[in-house]
Amino acid sequence: MSGIVDFLFWVFAVAAVVTGWLVFRTDSMVRAAYWLMASFVAVGAILVTLDAQFLGLILILMMAGEMTIMAIFMVMYMMNPAGLNPMTMVHQHRTAAVAGAGAFVALALVGLLADFPDRPAPSGTDPTVDLGVELLGESMLVFESAGVALLAVMIGAIALVSKRGRYGDADEGSEEPILEKTE
């Protein structure tokens, strides 16, 4: 059984990295968004093999909507529908590649060389139940804070994008209106 799990892990690991890389190699907006989603789905699957079922599935569930919205935003705001007009959307390619490779090497070295404690979860526990008890027990404050933060962000985001602001339309700048002289 552990042989199958190992094999699945490597399939998902390769899939996650390759699809994550393809996000920036494609010239189609929708493909970019859905490659990223594929990367998230692969990571979600890895989480499921790690016994974090709830987290993995929630990650997959969240990402469908978010990546569809990403695709739509790109279609809305990019002036050249890629595919119709493929072109390179990359700048400072060399710097970025070096930085990316550097980040990978540094983090991988930390991961390989540092000596982390080897304490796997004891068998016979149910991680989903543990998580539920934790979320609504000792760590409820953290969980609630995350929820409140999300609510605040939702309100902030709506305020930011709404067309009519306190001082008139958003695209007219944010200066106070000049008082008109009355006769």
Next chain:
Amino acid sequence: MSPAWAVALVGVLLMVSVYLVAVMETIFGLRVSGVRGYGRAWALPMSRAALLLSQRRSVTERPDAQAWALAPALLGGLGAVALTAIPLAAGVEVADVDAGIVLFGAALVQVMVAVFLHGWAANSLFPVLGAFRMAALALSVSIPFSLVVITTALPAESLSVGLIISSQESLWNVVRQPLGLPIYLITGLGFSFWAPLQLPDARDLSGGTSAEVSGAALLVWRVARASILVAVAAMGAAAFLGGYLGPWLPGWLWMAVKTFGLLAILVWSGHRIARPRMETAVKLGWTVLLPLALVDVFVSGALTL
């Protein structure tokens, strides 16, 4: 259950149910249009499938060919995955996952991706408009959908579908959470973009995301769409109607009866209720179903405590 048997079982069950959905659809259609004699309805889906199989696939100008081919297969796969989360009889669970109901939700939400790809990849006006409609529709129904589905886990104190069913031994969730099933069915129609919520594939878009598809690809798409509807009905039966629980009859038969009862309601509503405007559908999701789903969560939570 060994994986090979499980895959075979889900595949066969799905094909049989999809065929029955097609027959039901034909019979309801004939009934509403006032024609008597439904004998023809049993063979008609077979003939239609054969006709599509003898048709060549159509090609648009510069489609995203890989995504176009992938989308129907992805949709069908999602239907199958969603079905694996549901115990078909006592102890017959294809995928025995603790968080089964989350697996089901994750599979259904990904339907949005399959439909969006299907519309986008054709590189044609009406399919793309269908894709945009799917995004708007699925986003507006997904939150009430998730809420009412997760609420059924409250009395069971577990996310496992098997435990959710056995928690309904004394009382079905449809009674315990009366708001749940109607909201679930409406939003489920949205996810399977079935009439009256077939906005992404509607006739005012000449077929929407499938307007440019023909032949075997169209057949696969239609079968996959029906398989999502089957999965929605099966989960409705499990989460709200006590699944395989019931007196006298064997468990699997109870499950089949409840599933097809719900399927009949869903298919029937497609012929009897008008397709809403896009704006009405989105408003329904955000301003009616979402508050009602929250009420459902709060009331059920209070009752569970």
Next chain:
Amino acid sequence: MSLDALLVVAAALFGAGVYGALSQQSFVMIMMGLELMLNATILAVVAFWWGSTGGNPEGQLLAIVVMAVMAIEAAIGFALVTNVYRVRKADITEKLRRLRG
């Protein structure tokens, strides 16, 4: 499958994210780079929870907090993109030399 292997995979994802966030011009593509980095973070956090904490649920809790951060990043990002586009009709960074309104 070992903790080391998981961390290497997470590092590779993070590296790809860094490359994307630095090389892309479109705001939305830059956001994708950031999301990929957060994806790597989630993987690393859950890997540590699985291998090093003895099943302490607080590890999973941390992963949930990262997910919330991801949602917040997306919401703020989309709002900013919309606002910048409304004012400047631009969606690529090259067109925003100055950030004054």
Next chain:
Amino acid sequence: MRDLLARLAVGAPVPVFPVAGGGTREALARLRLRPDVHLVDTPRHAIVLLVLGEFPPGEIAGLAAVHDMIPSPRVTVHWTPGGPRDDVPRSMRVDGDDTALVAALSRVAGEVLSGTRASEPPIRPDVDPVEWRGIGPYGHGGKGMTGGTPFGRPLAERAPDRDGLELDQLSVTVGPWLGALPPGLELGIKLQGDVIQEVEIHPPAVTLERPDGWVRALEVPVPVAELELDRARHHLVWLGEALRVHDLPALGQRTLRLAQGLTPGDRGEVERVLAEVRRTGIYRLALRGLGAVDPSQVGGLGPVARAAGLEDDARLDDPTYQELGFRPVSHRGADAADRWRQRIAEITQSLDLAGRAGDRTAFGDGVVEGPRGRITSDGILPGAVTVDLLPELLTGLEWGDAVAVVWSLDVDPTGVASRSSPEGAAA
């Protein structure tokens, strides 16, 4: 394998994409009721291209694009309800009535599926309209990075929209044989997402539809019962087609079946069907608040005018109708839902009048109230005026709402042909 599939496929209704010319409204409605034929919404789902009715001589060539959209195997059939046409080779032509047509459709579909008849080759060459790759600094076919005409297509223009974001516009031509629009209606539209920013009416590629019965009533006395049954039948056919576009095809079929051989005695069944239409919630869900017209612009437009609160009806001046105690029905809201309610009310009213009229006759005296509005002897059909309302009404609507508004107006694009053809021929 192919034989087996072909033998199985014969049991299915033949998928037919109709391209309807002038004078085929009723024939199309009859064809929809045939269980052996399935009229599909897009050529991609069809096997047979059915060209029915009359077209101006040059327009048959314009069908090539539709023909080539049908995937192989495909076959074309030409049919004219009134009689045979001479400009088509005999092999593709069907002479005779509906039954002959349906038999021919099944036969050719069976032949082309089993391979005894070859699939028709595409008419237009399969080449790119312009060269696709390798022009310009990025291989994208244009000048610079963000300008030019990539692959020969100009980049989308930006325009203000209702959200205050200037997003790209897409210019497209829809029709004239789009399943979602009345046959012959061709619109040039600019879309932002699915919101219509600009509408332009193109002259239709269909010859004039002659409402013979109604035109005859201008000159000679015609039995009132006949006229009113015609009106009810017209509205029922309209209702059937509109229900189909609103994705209620089965209910639409029931309505179309009622329209065949309608008599005043069918009133009970008509009322049952109309009640069922109301029960679908279509007014509330799909029509309310859409496409409200300005009452001052719709004079003479029959149901459209009366739905806007005008008591505008040529029948009011007819002594026969006065004798029958005729009062026009009217509604107040002027929107799409009211136009549906108006026509539905007029169906029962017409049946009632037809039942009470006996053998009374009406004499138009130069003006007749047709089902779409006032028909006068100067030849301008009310459909022409209705089409003119479209640009203003559709601008700013989402595509689905626009389709609903077009059907609620019962647009008759051939009315434009009757009016603009002299200028059109000159241009």
